[in-house]
Amino acid sequence: MRRRALLGAGAAALGAAGLGWSLLTPKRPGKLLRSRAELPKPFEARLTIPPVHTGGEIVQREADLHILPGLTTRAWTYDGSFPGPTVITRSGRPAALTHRNRLPEPVVVHLHGGHTPAGSDGYPIDEIMPERGAASTTTHHDMAAMRGDVTVGSRTYRYPMTQRAATLWYHDHRMGFTGPALYRGLAGFHLVRDDEEDALALPRGERELPLMLTDRAFEADGSLRYPTGDPAFMNGVLGDVVLVNGLPWPVHEVDPARYRLRLLNASNARRYRLELDPQPPGGAAFTQIGSDGGLLRRPIGHDSLRIAPAERFDVVVDFGRYKPGTRVRLVDRDGGNVMRFDVTGSRRDDDAAVGPLLSRTAEPLPPPARTRTFAFNQGPDGTWRINDLEYRPGRAVARPRLGEVEHWRFVSDFHHPVHLHLNHFQVVSRNAGELGAYDHGWKDTVDLRASEAVEVAVRFTDYTGTFMLHCHNLEHEDMAMMADFVVEA
Numbered sequence: 001m002r003r004r005a006l007l008g009a010g011a012a013a014l015g016a017a018g019l020g021w022s023l024l025t026p027k028r029p030g031k032l033l034r035s036r037a038e039l040p041k042p043f044e045a046r047l048t049i050p051p052v053h054t055g056g057e058i059v060q061r062e063a064d065l066h067i068l069p070g071l072t073t074r075a076w077t078y079d080g081s082f083p084g085p086t087v088i089t090r091s092g093r094p095a096a097l098t099h100r101n102r103l104p105e106p107v108v109v110h111l112h113g114g115h116t117p118a119g120s121d122g123y124p125i126d127e128i129m130p131e132r133g134a135a136s137t138t139t140h141h142d143m144a145a146m147r148g149d150v151t152v153g154s155r156t157y158r159y160p161m162t163q164r165a166a167t168l169w170y171h172d173h174r175m176g177f178t179g180p181a182l183y184r185g186l187a188g189f190h191l192v193r194d195d196e197e198d199a200l201a202l203p204r205g206e207r208e209l210p211l212m213l214t215d216r217a218f219e220a221d222g223s224l225r226y227p228t229g230d231p232a233f234m235n236g237v238l239g240d241v242v243l244v245n246g247l248p249w250p251v252h253e254v255d256p257a258r259y260r261l262r263l264l265n266a267s268n269a270r271r272y273r274l275e276l277d278p279q280p281p282g283g284a285a286f287t288q289i290g291s292d293g294g295l296l297r298r299p300i301g302h303d304s305l306r307i308a309p310a311e312r313f314d315v316v317v318d319f320g321r322y323k324p325g326t327r328v329r330l331v332d333r334d335g336g337n338v339m340r341f342d343v344t345g346s347r348r349d350d351d352a353a354v355g356p357l358l359s360r361t362a363e364p365l366p367p368p369a370r371t372r373t374f375a376f377n378q379g380p381d382g383t384w385r386i387n388d389l390e391y392r393p394g395r396a397v398a399r400p401r402l403g404e405v406e407h408w409r410f411v412s413d414f415h416h417p418v419h420l421h422l423n424h425f426q427v428v429s430r431n432a433g434e435l436g437a438y439d440h441g442w443k444d445t446v447d448l449r450a451s452e453a454v455e456v457a458v459r460f461t462d463y464t465g466t467f468m469l470h471c472h473n474l475e476h477e478d479m480a481m482m483a484d485f486v487v488e489a
């Protein structure tokens with residue numbers, strides 16, 4: 001019921017017709033939430049790299065983190081850290097991950113970018129109830145009769161890993177509560193490695209940095225500030241502090257050498273336009289080698305990277321192009337500071353390289369069996385919808401056939417990062433024309449901007465059953481901008 005009340009009055013006053021909405025709909029997604037805590041100066045925290053998961057259960061529990069100087073922040077964590085431990089798996093080797101829920105509320109785990117059977121995909125009502133004192137917190141009025149595949153205490157997710165090397169991530173996916181759950185800390189990296197990638201001379205070891213970007217706002221006591229239920233934030237929550245790997249505007253010392261940065265935008269709603277400042281001589285600061293679904297066929301140089309929520313960009317930056325002693329800021333041209341790299345003069349050794357051909361497994365898909373259109377729009381009552389439908393578990397908006405290629409066309413009157421489960425896709429056109437600069441390679445999330453149409457090609461493989469199509473602006477997702485699709489044999 002909460003969802004239906006949002007913006008209802010404003011919509012009625014203006015009428016739901018096109019003109020009313022174009023006036024009502026703000027140009028950019030999200031609303032800034034300011035911290036009440038005293039914020040640190042940028043570039044005082046040292047960048048940390050999340051611990052690597054070394055086996056055993058992942059215990060989801062509350063933990064007191066030190067994010068702001070002198071304050072503690074109670075967070076929801078995977079194994080006590082934010083980001084959670086980085087899971088590393090190998091292509092072709094099945095993995096099983098058991099999650100134990102010691103949090104006060106139910107959870108669901110989704111492996112974002114994972115090619116997984118439906119039962120391990122983290123369907124939003126397939127909850128893991130808390131181990132102890134399971135409070136029943138189902139709040140959707142229409143959910144009473146609906147029950148997913150619920151377990152109590154723990155659940156083992158099975159990941160076949162029949163997929164190529166890529167930067168995946170895992171995060172909460174509980175129906176109606178994904179926004180607050182990620183905001184409290186439930187997100188971690190999952191890296192897949194394979195022989196094709198290992199054969200390349202990419203930077204590795206301490207020169208391979210997973211970087212999770214999030215934005216947050218804090219209360220005066222250091223706790224996280226999230227505007228639960230406030231209709232003013234229905235376009236998305238933007239914090240006033242950018243955290244990289246869970247710390248505010250950190251700094252990292254780098255050698256004058258090539259580094260591989262696995263950039264993940266795990267923010268609820270914030271989009272970034274990332275640049276290095278100063279730019280290296282000659283420009284093209286970022287050599288993109290991969291996208292959501294792994295290596296590109298050929299590298300692409302960028303001065304600037306637009307990264308929408310849930311997207312990943314795998315890039316190589318050559319800090320050897322800067323004079324030692326240079327302080328290189330990573331900035332968001334639409335926001336402010338993100339982090340800083342201080343180029344030190346200590347080690348110039350660099351045997352890493354980016355060759356002209358990265359991958360042979362990025363061939364275009366054959367012509368589609370059919371084309372479907374999905375409109376991502378706001379309803380007259382203010383809810384976010386796909387093809388005029390609010391999300392309801394069990395209602396399929398498409399039934400693709402296993403093994404067939406389809407073209408899915410996404411259209412919108414607003415900004416929506418559109419995410420597809422089960423298979424990676426290839427963008428085939430943007431606004432019926434050429435791809436955008438960030439549309440290349442295998443992707444699972446595509447940035448759809450206001451009044452745009454993006455067409456993607458996808459082949460549904462290996463698993464039948466129910467999967468999800470949804471907006472990855474988490475406030476939109478929680479306000480019903482999701483849909484089921486069912487892959488049929």
Ligand SMILES: [Cu+2]
Pocket residue numbers: 384415416417471472473476477481
């Ligand atoms: Cu959206």
